[in-house]
Amino acid sequence: MSTSPAQKINARDVAPNRRRGGDIRVLLSPKTVASTSGFMGQLTLEPGEHVSEHYHPYSEEFLYVVRGTMVMKVEDQPVRLNAGDSLMVPIKARHRLENDGEEQALVVFHLSPLAPRPELGHVDTEPLPNAADPTLQVGHG
Template structure:
């Protein structure tokens, strides 16, 4: 048996990424734990926030709702509401946007696999996120 060093990562120890809206924290990735097949994290959306529409040309994205309710808009038309305990998979190349129209913060776990050849190729935004108009809890970010 070989000695294997495993690493755990806490969401509170990860710097939030607000570039695409909300609060996205990648916990397990090639950079953090040396994963080779995908990455996983947690995302938070305050009421009124959204993650911009985007797609993944190389990966399927799996989402699992922990708290709150969100609406996933698929290919600009179909809407799917996710509540705690529910999950869904977004296939490769399918545009999706996630909105929190509820009155409590939403929390979801996400996983994308397989990895893109390079990180910058894995995520294609199809709309722009205007951080100047993003007001979480009434204060600009």
């Protein structure tokens, strides 16, 4: 049985997706490393920025706050997140993340399992902050 070598991706080498707010970079995914069970990335939010409300019909979302303070609203219930905190968002739970702190926030996220097709994995439930800007129309991982 043959196994593939480990694959390394650097965040600087991945184009940011700013359409839903912040700087979202899908690092390890079916597209970048041929993953089969989920995908992982990082989110950078400046003070006052947010990621628009959405849900994942097929995936749980796991977050780890590396730096900063934020509020994640899950089904309209606020959850305070500080550096070192982790949070699991259940499948189909609406959620919205906002940096209400005074410094840049950095979050690592992972979603699993994968949706049957990429376009089915994410459902927006509020207007996207950057949807009208054609320079921000970066495809997802």
